[in-house]
Structure formats: C-alpha cells, structure tokens
Amino acid sequence: MTLAGIDISHHNFTVIQAEERRTKDGWLYNKASDGFVIMKATEGVTFDDPRMMDYVRLIGESNIRFDFASVGFYHYARPENNTPEAEAKHFYERVKQYIGNAVLALDVEGRALEMPSLDTWCYKWLKAVETLTGGVKPMIYIQRSALNLFDEVPANDYGLWLASWQKQKPKKPAPWEFMAIWQNNGQNIDTDYFFGNKKAWLKYARGGK
Secondary structure: OOEEEEEEOHHHHHHHHHHHHHHOOOHHHHHHHHOEEEEEEEEOOOEEOOOHHHHHHHHOHHHHHOOOOOEEEEEEOOOOOOOHHHHHHHHHHHHHHHOOOEEEEEEOOHHHHHOOOHHHHHHHHHHHHHHHOOOOOOEEEEEHHHHHHOOHHHHOOOOEEEEOOOOOOOOOOOOOOOOOEEEEEOOOOEEEEEOOOHHHHHHHHHOOO
16 A cells, blocks of 8 residues: 655745645645655754744644644755754754654755765764654655665665655665655655555654654
8 A cells, every 4th residue: 555645845835825725625634634744844953944833733733643644754964064963853852742643754865965974974863863762763865866875774774765756666776675655756846655554654653662
C-alpha cells in the first residue's frame, strides 16, 4: 500500500490559502488525513519556518496528537555553517511537542552537497535527534544524484526520502535497500508517495518507543 502526500514550507502558503478558500472543507487537513503532510520546521540554527504553526492550525493540533492526521517535520541542513549537534538541538526544540506523532526528516540539498564529510555530518545530526527524542530515527531527504555521497547513514538504518522527479518509481536506490518516501514532482507543491500504510507511518513517527 502507498500513501500520497505533500511537503510544504512557507513558500507554499499562498497556494495553500487559495485551496483552503476554494474548497471550504479543510483542504490541508484532508491531505493529512487521507495521506500525509510534511512541513518545514527549521533551517540551520537560527531560522524557524514562519508558516509551520499556521499549517499545524489548519491541520489541527488535536488531529496531530491523536493521530487522525499523518504529519512530518523536516529540517533544512546548513553544514557549511554549523555543527550537526547544534542544528539537531534547534530542530528538536521546535518540534518536541509532536514527538511520537510525526515523522522527522533531514533535508540535504543545495550548498550542503558540496561539503566534505557530508555523510558523517548527516549521521551525527540523525543520531543526535534520535538521542534527543528517545529513539525516533529521522529520515534523510536527498536527490538521486547524491546517493553516492552516503555510506554511514544507510549503514545505520536511517530511512531514505528520495527526490527523483520521474513518472515511474525509481529502481533500488543503492546504497539503501529501499526508499520510505519518494518525492516525484515539484510543481506548485511537492508531491510524494510513502511506501506503507498509516500503521507503518506511525512506526516511523514513534521509533523505538
């Protein structure tokens, strides 16, 4: 089974407002209840996405806390500027009230892909978040062309959220055995597929708990 979802940040707010007005039936909540919604939470050590809480309100705090909505939060990595531990703490402080009810992810793209020892930096961030949350293993978001930059992260069983804009499901994304989420389009709002059901989504959200 697969779930269809979207990932969003403050850049998508105008589009989402328009959909909410057009449908008048809780467009974003419906996306999160029928499939899933992943929201940007933080970037680096100083930036908090200014629309994250607007999206949370549109979905509904109680819907998230009681698992009526499948949601996730992601952090945009800035390894060129900061330590992984500092960025992990920033992200954790922003989303800690949703731990156990949300999938967590590290977004690695742009200038980050040019950094030496990127694999180790990402592993340290993922491990730090796992420790801070008491056992929730985040996923890592990367584009297909960057898969060869990673070894330590897949070896330690952190799930893959793969960006590959194509019509057919990508083949085995080595060095990972499989991908948890596939981002397949990036027009207006990024669209994604999660390869599992609602129960599997919650397992990623709850981790070792």
